[in-house]
Amino acid sequence: MGKIKVATQWLEACAGCHMSFLDIDERIVEFFKHVELTSSPITDLKHPPEEGVDVGILTGGIGNEDELHEAQEMRERAKLLIAMGDCAVFGGICTMRNFFPTAEVLRRGYIETESTVDGQIPQHEDLAPLTDKVSGVGDVVPVDIYLPGCPPTADAIWYVLTELLEGRMPKLEGKVLKYGMDGG
Amino acid sequence: MSEIHLKINGQEVTAQSGQTVLEAAKGAGVEIPVLCHHPALSNWGACRMCVVEVEGMRTLQTACTLPAADGMVIKTHTEQTFNIRKFVLELLFSERNHYCMYCQMSGDCELQAQAYNHGLDHWTYPRPYEKQEVDATRKYFIMDHNRCILCTRCVRACTEIAANHTLGLRNRGAETMISADLNVPFGESSCVECGTCLQVCPTGALIDARSAYGGREKDVTHTQTTCMQCSVGCDLDVVTRYKRLLRVDGVWDSEPSGGLLCVDGRFAPLYETRKRVVKPLVRKDGKLTEASWEEALGLVANALKGDTCQGLAACATTNEALAAFAGLMTQLGGQAGRLEPVAPTLGYGVPAKVTDVLAADFIIVAGAQPLDYQRVVGYFIHRAADQGATVAVISDSENALSKRAALTVASAQAGIVAKAAADARKIVLVYSVGLKPEVIAALKPLGDKVSFLALDPARNGKGAEAVGLKPQSPVKTDVAYILLGEQPVADALHVPAGFKVVQAAYHSTLTEQADVVLPTPLWYERTGHVTTLDGVIKPLQVLLPAPADVRDESVVLEQLAALLR
Numbered sequence: 001m002g003k004i005k006v007a008t009q010w011l012e013a014c015a016g017c018h019m020s021f022l023d024i025d026e027r028i029v030e031f032f033k034h035v036e037l038t039s040s041p042i043t044d045l046k047h048p049p050e051e052g053v054d055v056g057i058l059t060g061g062i063g064n065e066d067e068l069h070e071a072q073e074m075r076e077r078a079k080l081l082i083a084m085g086d087c088a089v090f091g092g093i094c095t096m097r098n099f100f101p102t103a104e105v106l107r108r109g110y111i112e113t114e115s116t117v118d119g120q121i122p123q124h125e126d127l128a129p130l131t132d133k134v135s136g137v138g139d140v141v142p143v144d145i146y147l148p149g150c151p152p153t154a155d156a157i158w159y160v161l162t163e164l165l166e167g168r169m170p171k172l173e174g175k176v177l178k179y180g181m182d183g184g
Numbered sequence: 185m186s187e188i189h190l191k192i193n194g195q196e197v198t199a200q201s202g203q204t205v206l207e208a209a210k211g212a213g214v215e216i217p218v219l220c221h222h223p224a225l226s227n228w229g230a231c232r233m234c235v236v237e238v239e240g241m242r243t244l245q246t247a248c249t250l251p252a253a254d255g256m257v258i259k260t261h262t263e264q265t266f267n268i269r270k271f272v273l274e275l276l277f278s279e280r281n282h283y284c285m286y287c288q289m290s291g292d293c294e295l296q297a298q299a300y301n302h303g304l305d306h307w308t309y310p311r312p313y314e315k316q317e318v319d320a321t322r323k324y325f326i327m328d329h330n331r332c333i334l335c336t337r338c339v340r341a342c343t344e345i346a347a348n349h350t351l352g353l354r355n356r357g358a359e360t361m362i363s364a365d366l367n368v369p370f371g372e373s374s375c376v377e378c379g380t381c382l383q384v385c386p387t388g389a390l391i392d393a394r395s396a397y398g399g400r401e402k403d404v405t406h407t408q409t410t411c412m413q414c415s416v417g418c419d420l421d422v423v424t425r426y427k428r429l430l431r432v433d434g435v436w437d438s439e440p441s442g443g444l445l446c447v448d449g450r451f452a453p454l455y456e457t458r459k460r461v462v463k464p465l466v467r468k469d470g471k472l473t474e475a476s477w478e479e480a481l482g483l484v485a486n487a488l489k490g491d492t493c494q495g496l497a498a499c500a501t502t503n504e505a506l507a508a509f510a511g512l513m514t515q516l517g518g519q520a521g522r523l524e525p526v527a528p529t530l531g532y533g534v535p536a537k538v539t540d541v542l543a544a545d546f547i548i549v550a551g552a553q554p555l556d557y558q559r560v561v562g563y564f565i566h567r568a569a570d571q572g573a574t575v576a577v578i579s580d581s582e583n584a585l586s587k588r589a590a591l592t593v594a595s596a597q598a599g600i601v602a603k604a605a606a607d608a609r610k611i612v613l614v615y616s617v618g619l620k621p622e623v624i625a626a627l628k629p630l631g632d633k634v635s636f637l638a639l640d641p642a643r644n645g646k647g648a649e650a651v652g653l654k655p656q657s658p659v660k661t662d663v664a665y666i667l668l669g670e671q672p673v674a675d676a677l678h679v680p681a682g683f684k685v686v687q688a689a690y691h692s693t694l695t696e697q698a699d700v701v702l703p704t705p706l707w708y709e710r711t712g713h714v715t716t717l718d719g720v721i722k723p724l725q726v727l728l729p730a731p732a733d734v735r736d737e738s739v740v741l742e743q744l745a746a747l748l749r
């Protein structure tokens with residue numbers, strides 16, 4: 001049997017979910033016996049291959065046009081899409097800005113913060129414009145598996161991955177279903 | 185009450201008539217999920233988490249409000265009930281801010297636990313992202329409306345348990361908010377900071393400033409002990425972690441308070457700012473200097489030998505310490521008394537228990553200010569008034585209870601109260617040290633119809649009474665031995681004795697005058713017993729270790745007794 005192709009990407013996230021993935025420790029050896037990682041935020045190849053992957057894993061919310069595009073691309077190229085972590089599932093901590101108008105958030109962040117001198121709001125054609133509100137991945141593309149947690153524990157991540165490797169659809173409940181840091 | 189029989193999930197269940205389906209199920213070991221229900225509060229039936237299927241009824245019923253009836257056939261966990269509950273949870277999560285990753289309740293939240301139990305791994309409804317207010321105007325706890333699910337547990341706690349009527353709902357529909365009085369900040373409201381609402385809140389909406397983020401249930405230790413802040417002696421459930429007091433909760437099924445506490449019992453001990461005495465101190469060259477126990481006790485024993493001595497105890501310590509104190513004074517042939525005054529005796533009537541206040545239809549409050557000094561008794565009076573009891577205050581100065589009293593009269597007019605009470609079914613007279621002889625005389629016609637509750641102004645006055653300590657003023661003797669414990673001292677207290685020994689937990693104007701200061705533990709650093717207003721002997725537990733050089737008073741007093749034998 002050939003290896004299962006997995007691609008992953010982080011969107012509006014802190015990288016904590018990917019750190020938690022690394023917390024599966026030596027189980028990663030077993031993991032890579034069965035899996036080919038085609039692309040990830042920390043490898044040279046960032047984008048999932050055009051010919052597609054079996055599983056796409058997204059962490060982080062959707063907060064700008066680029067992240068929206070990345071999510072759409074992953075959805076198109078992955079047979080099965082996992083939203084991993086509270087940001088990808090619910091929008092997470094990044095949604096704190098949703099309680100304020102975007103202009104006010106930018107002004108506060110780039111101009112008014114106490115440590116800022118002569119600040120200005122960055123504007124450049126290469127910079128992706130912010131979406132009006134931060135949302136979860138499931139709000140912009142269909143998601144197959146939701147794995148909440150801030151971050152999800154290594155055990156929860158391992159559970160989901162091994163279930164998939166065994167050809168089963170993971171069912172999030174009990175110890176592997178936690179929001180926030182509750183799993184720790 | 186009679187026995188009834190019903191069937192729950194196929195199981196034959198015996199229950200009592202008058203029970204709800206929720207209670208009947210619980211009795212049979214079937215847990216029905218709830219959110220707005222709390223066993224200490226009336227049932228509201230609004231959150232719809234507890235819906236069950238009842239044979240013969242077309243719609244789902246709320247188990248918390250449905251009276252159990254003979255022959256009922258009930259299903260509590262079906263696909264339909266599961267889906268409804270999950271739907272309710274989805275709606276609750278979609279209304280305000282339930283991002284658990286920055287909520288101090290995460291891990292201990294009842295809403296979150298229900299979401300886990302119902303496999304809520306994502307939300308399907310859009311969120312409005314409306315910013316709600318956070319009200320931090322009270323000292324001890326914060327209200328974050330963003331986390332509130334409008335279950336009204338807090339409102340019912342404030343109304344039914346604290347009988348303070350601060351909380352209510354304002355607006356309707358999606359605009360509904362918990363609010364204080366006529367929508368004022370909590371810090372400016374009628375709230376008395378009893379914290380009952382805080383204890384019953386199922387979510388992270390009410391935030392205890394001290395224990396927030398201090399540890400989850402799985403990390404902390406709970407110890408049941410007795411409040412030492414006044415003579416009522418409420419049961420406490422104290423939460424500790426890493427040698428730190430985190431929080432104090434009430435104990436629901438305890439006598440007399442039934443879970444109600446006051447600000448003094450729940451919060452004050454966690455915010456103590458007085459400076460602790462941690463080592464024995466002796467006066468050398470006019471200055472208090474640290475000494476060994478051996479040296480300090482030697483000095484005290486020497487001073488006590490042969491000289492005239494007066495022992496004065498603040499009744500703020502254990503029965504054991506008070507007994508050892510009285511014993512030492514007897515051994516020395518000195519005089520011994522208590523610092524605090526006592527309430528006078530009536531000469532008529534029968535003694536009442538604290539909970540009798542709740543059953544009274546006429547309550548007379550005379551020479552006492554329970555709302556300030558034995559607050560739970562004050563709240564009980566409010567509760568009785570809510571249930572229709574007449575409250576009459578006899579007072580020559582302002583009394584906070586007058587606000588809810590049907591009449592307030594001066595001592596000289598006490599006869600009016602006696603007349604008004606004449607036809608009452610159950611009269612409880614709550615009085616304290618301010619009760620005047622003319623009031624005792626004026627109420628005498630009520631005779632043994634009166635159940636009386638004499639509020640002792642000292643924390644463990646009953647314990648002092650048991651060992652025969654009566655009020656005394658400081659007199660001129662060679663030596664004064666003052667058992668102060670944690671009691672704050674009035675600046676006016678002047679002790680004329682030549683040599684002063686003060687056994688105290690904190691520095692004060694009294695320790696400043698002392699020749700020897702002996703450090704004592706706090707109520708939560710020791711074992712022993714206290715006697716409550718109801719005469720019940722309750723234990724104290726060690727919650728935190730005392731500083732190394734602090735010794736229990738009874739141990740020290742026995743060491744002294746041995747030195748002097």
Ligand code: SF4
Binds near residue numbers: 287288
């Ligand atoms: S109140 Fe409960 S459900 Fe809401 S954010 Fe806090 S822990 Fe989560």
Ligand code: SF4
Binds near residue numbers: 332384387
């Ligand atoms: S503050 Fe807490 S107890 Fe009060 S309604 Fe909101 S969630 Fe319920």
Ligand code: SF4
Binds near residue numbers: 341351
């Ligand atoms: S602390 Fe007590 S008085 Fe204040 S709102 Fe809560 S229950 Fe009411």
Ligand code: SF4
Binds near residue numbers: 412417
């Ligand atoms: S009423 Fe007295 S015993 Fe009860 S909590 Fe308040 S201070 Fe403690």
